[in-house]
Amino acid sequence: MLRTMARRLGSLSSRRIMGPVTCSRAALSSHGQEASPPADMSLPMYCDRVDTPLPDRPYRETLGEHEKSLKRKEKGPWTELSKEEKIALYRLMFRKTYAEMNTSSNEWKTVLGGIFFFVGFTGLVVFWQRRFVFPPRPRTFEDEWQAKQVKRMLDMRINPIEGVSSKWDYEKNRWK
Amino acid sequence: MSLPKPVMRGLLGKRLRLHLPLAFAFALTCAAAVKFGVTEPRKRAYAEFYKNYDATKEFNNMREAGVFESVRPSGE
Numbered sequence: 001m002l003r004t005m006a007r008r009l010g011s012l013s014s015r016r017i018m019g020p021v022t023c024s025r026a027a028l029s030s031h032g033q034e035a036s037p038p039a040d041m042s043l044p045m046y047c048d049r050v051d052t053p054l055p056d057r058p059y060r061e062t063l064g065e066h067e068k069s070l071k072r073k074e075k076g077p078w079t080e081l082s083k084e085e086k087i088a089l090y091r092l093m094f095r096k097t098y099a100e101m102n103t104s105s106n107e108w109k110t111v112l113g114g115i116f117f118f119v120g121f122t123g124l125v126v127f128w129q130r131r132f133v134f135p136p137r138p139r140t141f142e143d144e145w146q147a148k149q150v151k152r153m154l155d156m157r158i159n160p161i162e163g164v165s166s167k168w169d170y171e172k173n174r175w176k
Numbered sequence: 177m178s179l180p181k182p183v184m185r186g187l188l189g190k191r192l193r194l195h196l197p198l199a200f201a202f203a204l205t206c207a208a209a210v211k212f213g214v215t216e217p218r219k220r221a222y223a224e225f226y227k228n229y230d231a232t233k234e235f236n237n238m239r240e241a242g243v244f245e246s247v248r249p250s251g252e
Contacts, residue, residue, distance in 0.1 A: 152243065155238060155241035155242070155243045156238065156241075156243045157234060157238060160225065161221055161222055161225045162218065162221055166221075166225075170237070
């Protein structure tokens, strides 16, 4: 029960749900009475998912006369079905083949472009902040202060074995 | 329309037979690299430093530099 719930949530989260849901999106947009009523989410739904090979219902449920006779023929031995009939039966059951599901798209370009755009915008925000928001820099950042700081560290023999004082030559009073 | 039947069993075992020894070898190599690249040189550096270390001389140098509060440089 948990698995079917997870599958349903999974198919809800993926944006490849088929069937009446696309029609409901059309109904929500202001196009008037074009679309059929929104999908009944309490009934099993079809989905094209790589990890769910057998969706909850066939793709085409309302069949025409020709298709109904094909389904009757399907009840017999399959060796009597021609190749086109087998493909037609597949297309009744499924919307996309695995190959069609897995085709790549150009979405990554949009995503990357959006990322760069917003990173650039953030850069502008940061510049504005630096100019108008931040207080003056502390005096400990000045070069003279930093030099005096390092001199004091060397005087105190900070990290004399592997760290900063080990790189200073105390006899010649310069860096090694 | 008739393909050969794909391999259905033993897939995890086959993967482990390659990757488990590989993982162990990689982990051991990393450990050896850290031992001989980091810890041994560090131990040698410490030994070298303390071989001819004169604590009193260092103390006096620090005192003259003026970093202590309990003893001022000898000139004052």
